[in-house]
Amino acid sequence: MNVYHAEAPGVRRRPFVRVAYLPGGESGWSPSSLPDRCPLLIDATSVACSVHVDHVRKRKTGTCLSLVVMRCRRHGCAFTLYPCGFAPYARVPIAPVDPRGTPVIARVEGDRIEEPLAAWRGTPFEAALDAARGTAWPRSEGRTKGATRWWRTQGRWIGLAALLVGLVALASDPVAVAAQLNVPALTMRDASQAYAAARGYRARGAVIVHVLSLLKPSRRTAERLFASGAHAGRWGAPLSWDPIAHRLRPCAFRASGVPP
Numbered sequence: 001m002n003v004y005h006a007e008a009p010g011v012r013r014r015p016f017v018r019v020a021y022l023p024g025g026e027s028g029w030s031p032s033s034l035p036d037r038c039p040l041l042i043d044a045t046s047v048a049c050s051v052h053v054d055h056v057r058k059r060k061t062g063t064c065l066s067l068v069v070m071r072c073r074r075h076g077c078a079f080t081l082y083p084c085g086f087a088p089y090a091r092v093p094i095a096p097v098d099p100r101g102t103p104v105i106a107r108v109e110g111d112r113i114e115e116p117l118a119a120w121r122g123t124p125f126e127a128a129l130d131a132a133r134g135t136a137w138p139r140s141e142g143r144t145k146g147a148t149r150w151w152r153t154q155g156r157w158i159g160l161a162a163l164l165v166g167l168v169a170l171a172s173d174p175v176a177v178a179a180q181l182n183v184p185a186l187t188m189r190d191a192s193q194a195y196a197a198a199r200g201y202r203a204r205g206a207v208i209v210h211v212l213s214l215l216k217p218s219r220r221t222a223e224r225l226f227a228s229g230a231h232a233g234r235w236g237a238p239l240s241w242d243p244i245a246h247r248l249r250p251c252a253f254r255a256s257g258v259p260p
Helices: 124-131 153-162 172-179 183-195 201-210 219-231
Strands: 015-019 019-024 029-031 051-057 069-074 077-083 240-241 247-250
Touching: 124 153, 124 201, 153 201, 172 183, 172 219, 183 201, 183 240, 219 240
Parallel strands: 015 077, 015 240
Antiparallel strands: 019 029, 051 069, 069 077, 240 247
């Protein structure tokens, strides 16, 4: 199972819109509010949009949510409304938040949390969590029946996780990503060097988990990871629909880590 499909040149850099999905509708979830403007109208003083629901994309994999696709007649564009936590082409959220944007908290049994970073399972970081423990995902279906995660997927997820936390070259300056994620710059620089020197999936997973332990599962952390992914060129600028102000708001964090 892939986290992201192959992308056409330029597609991943287009701005994308996120809204809170609430329980309800045919798929069990539906947008809490529909935007009245398109991503091409960020400035409220521009020519007004003419937005309507074009169709609903039913998905059998990944989120299994029916995603609403909007169309703007005035600007001639269509755009998908993604649930909180999801980026374009994603089949799992990039951070532990539900479609409403509510943080997912690890289960507590008695006085013990089942796993310190358990909340990050179900995201691309799950691959690094297993790798750090020396758990390799099955290499072929014939050897492990009923498996839903595969070795090649684990490698891709580890690569994506490293990108999002600024450990690979594509993520540009690790110091800038450190500011973006609110992680000490020296820690990020050391982790980046350790990741570059790591040999094998287990060592790479351990470095990612170390950085991940510095991040708290929250909507704010999800925003920081969205901004980090956009900074690295993995996707376009993330926009959030604000139904009260009736505007599409850009991500709360820039590549420098300073709020706009």
